[in-house]
Amino acid sequence: MSQKPEDLFKNVISHSKEYGFIFPSSEIYDGLSAVYDYGQLGAELKKNIRDYWWKSMVQLHENIVGIDASIFMHPTTWKASGHVDAFNDPLIDNKDSKKRYRADVLIEEHVSKIEDKINKEVEKAAKRFENFDAVMFRRTNARVKEYDEKIQSITTRFKKALNDNNLEEIKQIIVDLEIVCPISGSRNWTDVRQFNLMFSTSMGSVSEEANTIYLRPETAQGIFVNYLNVQKTGRMKIPFGIAQTGKAFRNEIVARQFIFRMREFEQMEMQFFVKPGTEMEWYEYWKKARLNWHLSLGLGKEKYRFHDHLKLAHYANAACDIEHDFPFGFKELEGIHSRTDFDLKQHETFSGKKLQYFDPELNQNYVPYVVETSVGLDRLFLSILSSSLKEEQLEGGDTRTLLSLPPALAPYKAAIFPLVKKDGLPEFAERIMTTLKFDHQMAYDEKDTVGKRYRRQDAIGTPFCITVDHQSLEDQTVTVRNRDTMVQERLPVDALANFLNERVSLKSLLLTL
């Protein structure tokens, strides 16, 4: 149990690989940076987590409905959301100070320094002459004119380079202007690189004028553009929510830490539309509700904490993260943001369509405010996996590898073993399997000693092992062994269905909310 965090993280990664939870993407070709595939057990666990979230959001709330929007969206969507402008920066690094700068900012700062010089000239002249005409001075003074021309030529050149997307030219401008790094004072620059967080591809035939299409960097916009469709056709009354799960893509500069930050990842989001002025109440409501949801997984209260954002994004008037204690420290798991009416208003402006709600109580129209809950499915997966993986010391000096997953989320809900591979025990076991497999994902194993089989199921988190022995043939009972306590009890075969339903069904977990 007392493993070093680095070791635990290493174990999580190799355990994931060894048992088929997570593989590096296209591994036979050396993998692809920060892209991972879910294996046979990982896919089950991930699906169960997603189902639990979906049911707790959509099925348990009459005023929340789910949609499934496309990954491709109209390019204007990303202009309206601010993603195009916010993430199209040419960046350059100084090799000596290791600091990264926006190339356009460096050039603009250089230009403003020249402007300062002009202003100084003007100030100096103003002191010297009476009846000073600043406009005339600017137009006629040789030194000022020289500065002005310099600014003109720089900005013309810079604008052209930006328009042509000519990164080499931008670097050349920085070199020509002899711009130095404010920290190291050196001119030892890397090449200029364009970092656009959004992946792009083209839509339409190649020969024609193809449109640049972005892979969505967040799923939220799919909800906002469908706000009116859902509200009208679903006859939704404020407050109401729209939920969605799906893939999003970000071309991260640095993507690290296994599946914590991937370039392709899955979000589970719910946008809750409320009356303006009530958003803070709902913000607090969802903070509590979402933390409660995480606590229901039983990984431990001490594993979670809130982190309030001091610096708010351009669209938010309140924001916080639910952080989880990962093997590499507390990191963001879920974000809860009060997004105001920013998104819907932006889409109104860019689309020219009204995205409003007629409130019958107030007898007036308004753009609803939005409270968002947004959790990373892959991060949730990692939080559950890493918190569940344990090396347990047993009496007698033995150790066992235990994956104490929340039972309702485990890939296999129960495993069935014939104690021996003869005397009709396998046939008996398979009959039980057949009756239970319609309700639960079941495993079957008849290889090796039964103790070994228990350990194998412990390592993949199967909550219960059902063993058929010779007594089973006589009185139709089996033993059921608990993963966490290793305690066995004998149950009639007929009681198994209820036994499992009460302990491993999603319903059993939903009831704890």
Added chain:
RNA sequence: GCGAAAGUAGCUCAAUUGGUAGAGCUCCAGCCUUCCAAGCUGGAGGUUGCGGGUUCGAGACCCGUCUUUCGCUCCA
């Protein structure tokens, strides 16, 4: 992106100054047996991440490249 470390069987790791790639676990077939892994017999699995170079000879040395981990940086 910069810096550091690493990459050998499914997993964890060996391999003397450069000299025939190995072990344990896993896996497969069978035997024995049976309620908490590690009994017996046999077997499978490797162009040592990839590509070059030096050498009579490279897992080891050099260069490049890919991937991973850590630190810095970034993360609307």
